[in-house]
Amino acid sequence: MEFKYVPTTCPYCGTGCGFNLVVRDKKVVGVQPWQRNPVNEGKLCPKGNYAWEFINSPDRLTKPLIKRNGKFEEATWDEAYKLIAENFKKYLGEQSACLASARVSNEENYLMQKFARAVLKTPNIDHCARLCHASTVVGLAGAFGSGAMTQSIADIATSKCLLVIGTNTFEQHPLIGRRIMQAKANGAKIIYADPRLTPTGKQADLFLQFYSGTDVALLNCFMQLILKNGWENKEFVKNRTKDFEKVKEIVMKDTYSPENVSKITGIPAKDIITAAEWFGTSGQS
Known part of the structure; x- marks a missing residue:
């Protein structure tokens, strides 16, 4: 009985993990690792491991x-x-x-x-x-020229500080969560900001629990602290940004001081300052 291995991409989330479908007699019977895939390096989450089972499920409709x-x-x-x-x-x-x-x-x-x-x-x-990811696509495209991430997934593992905000990565994109844990094992600081304490947040070095809808104020405060202390990448700002002074004019307002943002978000001011310092001084955030 001959087996055939067909490389493909997992359909469950946007990470893009690869695996081999195991085919026997023209029927998918399992999944095997694709070790050379650069995204997941042969690793899979439970969703990917069992992605094939719906194909031959007795509950699947096969007739109209x-x-x-x-x-x-x-x-x-x-x-x-x-x-x-x-x-x-x-x-x-x-x-x-x-x-x-x-x-x-x-x-x-x-x-x-x-x-x-x-x-x-x-x-x-x-x-x-349109009800979830479209707004981030538009925002990213306007700010960075592309509605997708601006670095490779592999870069996460070599970062010195990671700010994870508004996502439960370990459950939503587990193989990216694996990269976060690789970074932590290498000594990176993990800052997690979210209204909820999720499994991802439990692995963080610093958890910033903000009130729902106040994340923009928190991010503006981060920028204010980084600019006030001169932690920004000045060469990058000079050569790779437009209208930076307009952004600076907004974030430097008293509205976004740590004390005011603490009242807005519910996060202690000292934790906001610590997070901004970690992120601004790591050299590879």
């Missing part, structure tokens, strides 16, 4: 179901396609809409939007990311 007289009944694919097409014809134009998914490929999402615009004649296309 059409509701008749209040109950779902099995139907042929031809029946299902005919029913869908007939109903689509009733709602052509802007009265129809399509919902895309983060769980399919870029090519499949492209085909969906093409179908929406060219066939259904509707511009109404939505996506689950």
Whole structure:
């Protein structure tokens, strides 16, 4: 009985871990490490290890179901396609809409939007990311020119200080959490800022528990302290930023002093100062 190993990418989160699907008789029967993958180096979280099981799950629908007289009944694919097409014809134009998914490929999402615009004649296309990640994509693109991280995942492990804010990395992106622990093992300081104490926060050297919605004030205070003490990378500011003086004008206001931000966020001023110093002086944050 011959086994085949097919390299692919885990679909569960945005880390991009690689693994080999184990195929026997054209059926996926397991997952094996992909040791040479630079993202996860052969390691996988529980989600990745069991990512394949849904493929052959007995609970998975393999035939269309059409509701008749209040109950779902099995139907042929031809029946299902005919029913869908007939109903689509009733709602052509802007009265129809399509919902895309983060769980399919870029090519499949492209085909969906093409179908929406060219066939259904509707511009109404939505996506689950609009409710969560889209705002960060826009913010990152405006600030850094790209809606993605500006360094490699591997860089995390060699950092001297990490500020982890608004994410439960150990549960949401476990293999990135592994890089954080590698950094900690190498002596890095871990600062965790979040309204909740999560499994990620329990590994931090300093936990900053801020009131929900006050994270911007905290970050502005960090910038004020770093600038006041001259801890910023002056060469980087000079050569790689635009309108920095406008940012400085805002963050240097008394509103963002440690004492005021302590009242806004609920974090002790001394902890804010400590975090800013760690981050500003590590040389590799």
